[in-house]
Amino acid sequence: MDANDMGDALERILISEQQIADKLQEMATQIDRDYRGREILLVGVLKGATMVMADLSRLIHTPLEIDWMAVSSYGASTKSSGVVRILKDLDSDLGGRDVLIVEDVIDSGLTLDWLTRNLSSRGASSVEIAALLRKPEAAKVAVDVKYVGFDIPNDFVVGYGLDYAEKYRNLPFVGTLAPHVYQ
Numbered sequence: 001m002d003a004n005d006m007g008d009a010l011e012r013i014l015i016s017e018q019q020i021a022d023k024l025q026e027m028a029t030q031i032d033r034d035y036r037g038r039e040i041l042l043v044g045v046l047k048g049a050t051m052v053m054a055d056l057s058r059l060i061h062t063p064l065e066i067d068w069m070a071v072s073s074y075g076a077s078t079k080s081s082g083v084v085r086i087l088k089d090l091d092s093d094l095g096g097r098d099v100l101i102v103e104d105v106i107d108s109g110l111t112l113d114w115l116t117r118n119l120s121s122r123g124a125s126s127v128e129i130a131a132l133l134r135k136p137e138a139a140k141v142a143v144d145v146k147y148v149g150f151d152i153p154n155d156f157v158v159g160y161g162l163d164y165a166e167k168y169r170n171l172p173f174v175g176t177l178a179p180h181v182y183q
């Protein structure tokens with residue numbers, strides 16, 4: 001899917017396919033430097049992190065394994081409540097592992113705050129975060145993110161794994177939707 005398939009649903013492209021690719025290469029280079037001599041367990045958060053995981057993991061040379069979690073916030077609102085429910089847990093035992101959580105976007109930070117605590121409590125040697133996007137203005141809790149792609153404004157974005165009502169995940173770029181789509 002690309003911008004031409006979107007009719008008038010797309011407002012604008014915020015981060016292009018090329019910008020994403022360049023940034024992921026920078027992040028992978030830094031990760032390889034930091035984890036030299038170790039092995040990484042990449043933990044992706046379904047479903048939004050699928051594209052970042054696929055592309056970032058292929059740029060990392062350090063030996064790694066990939067595992068997935070699915071979580072959901074309690075409560076009816078579309079905003080994170082900070083209370084997280086595990087829908088699908090990891091297959092891996094975390095004892096002694098160097099865990100690197102791979103995320104699409106950090107919004108309030110509540111999900112990742114909960115997740116890092118949860119994974120650390122399982123005996124991981126280290127738990128760090130790599131996120132493609134971060135919205136500094138939306139932060140409700142400070143999360144220590146070691147690898148960040150882009151800081152973006154506090155707008156709802158779609159594409160490159162991120163959905164609106166499960167659509168638009170397959171856009172190769174990150175963009176904003178025209179207001180008529182969600183109003």
Ligand code: 5GP
Nearest residue numbers: 048080106107108109110111156157162163
């Ligand atoms: P947080 O707990 O940081 O508030 O929210 C994290 C999750 O909310 C993200 O992993 C993502 O699934 C969803 N989310 C936050 N902001 C956006 C956005 O702008 N677009 C989309 N599609 N999902 C978002």
Ligand code: MG
Nearest residue numbers: 045048104105
């Ligand atoms: Mg996510």
Ligand code: MG
Nearest residue numbers: 048162163164
């Ligand atoms: Mg979503």
